[in-house]
Amino acid sequence: MDFSAALASAFDAIAQIVRAVPRFELLMIALAAMVGGWIGSMLVRARVPGGRLIRTASTVALVGVLVTVVLQLSRMDPRLDIAVPEIGLPEQVVAGGETRVPLSPDGHFWLEAEVNGVPANFLVDTGATVTAVSQGVAEAAGLEPRRGGIPVRITTANGPINASIASADSLSFGNVEARGIDVVIAPNLGRTNVLGMNVLSRLSSWRVEDNTLILVPDAEDRGGA
Known part of the structure; x- marks a missing residue:
């Protein structure tokens, strides 16, 4: 199986997973970032230009999701509550x-x-x-x-x-x-x-x-x- 066929098969599997995931924005962003990181890593191994950029952008997106989740979870405990207008x-x-x-x-x-x-x-x-x-x-x-x-x-x-x-x-x-x-x-x-x-x-x-x-x-x- 060549690289293109493997990528197409992976996208098909991912699409099935996405349909089963509740449509929360943070979940969708995190899922997209993880997929992007996986694709970026594959492109880096295949020495395709832009692979490192895609992988780095995916990491930044995942960090952003993590920070957002932490800020919102902190609001459930008044000892940790942070207001971020x-x-x-x-x-x-x-x-x-x-x-x-x-x-x-x-x-x-x-x-x-x-x-x-x-x-x-x-x-x-x-x-x-x-x-x-x-x-x-x-x-x-x-x-x-x-x-x-x-x-x-x-x-x-x-x-x-x-x-x-x-x-x-x-x-x-x-x-x-x-x-x-x-x-x-x-x-x-x-x-x-x-x-x-x-x-x-x-x-x-x-x-x-x-x-x-x-x-x-x-x-x-x-x-x-």
């Missing part, structure tokens, strides 16, 4: 006054909240890393999936699904207001929205006393530190 990552702030939430008859804590001014009920879930909203709430609140957002896969009652990350300008409940908070837009989530640890961990404190959830934010705005 240049790539669409706003500062995440949770502030306001103490809010008390009574235990509901179903044994859960529910919040009557507003997302960008749109009313929505949220289940407080300490096992959820990121706050999640249904597709309907996201559309009503004008939430747009972040371009270049990291791929998110969550488990729902209907099984695992792919979801997108967005930033909510405002998420308010009781005396608390969160701004710039990352939220997952989860198709098939139904009517249940979830308040996760990326909000709770930015509170000054939270605890349960006498079947009441007590949320205590900082009185003044602060960042993720």
Whole structure:
């Protein structure tokens, strides 16, 4: 098999893999960069001009994807949170006054909240890393999936699904207001929205006393530190 036939066969195999990969921009860029690096290496071995350039460009692209992923993952932990407006990552702030939430008859804590001014009920879930909203709430609140957002896969009652990350300008409940908070837009989530640890961990404190959830934010705005 000559070089051209091998390259064509490789492209056909890659195309099949691509069709099976969720269409997240970072994944597609990373995949393209890896393919480019492989092609560049083959061209270098074949002494074809431009091979080193292709391989170097692919490496730079992969480093860029890695940095973007690290920056976005850091936002899930307030100790590592970094606001980088240049790539669409706003500062995440949770502030306001103490809010008390009574235990509901179903044994859960529910919040009557507003997302960008749109009313929505949220289940407080300490096992959820990121706050999640249904597709309907996201559309009503004008939430747009972040371009270049990291791929998110969550488990729902209907099984695992792919979801997108967005930033909510405002998420308010009781005396608390969160701004710039990352939220997952989860198709098939139904009517249940979830308040996760990326909000709770930015509170000054939270605890349960006498079947009441007590949320205590900082009185003044602060960042993720």
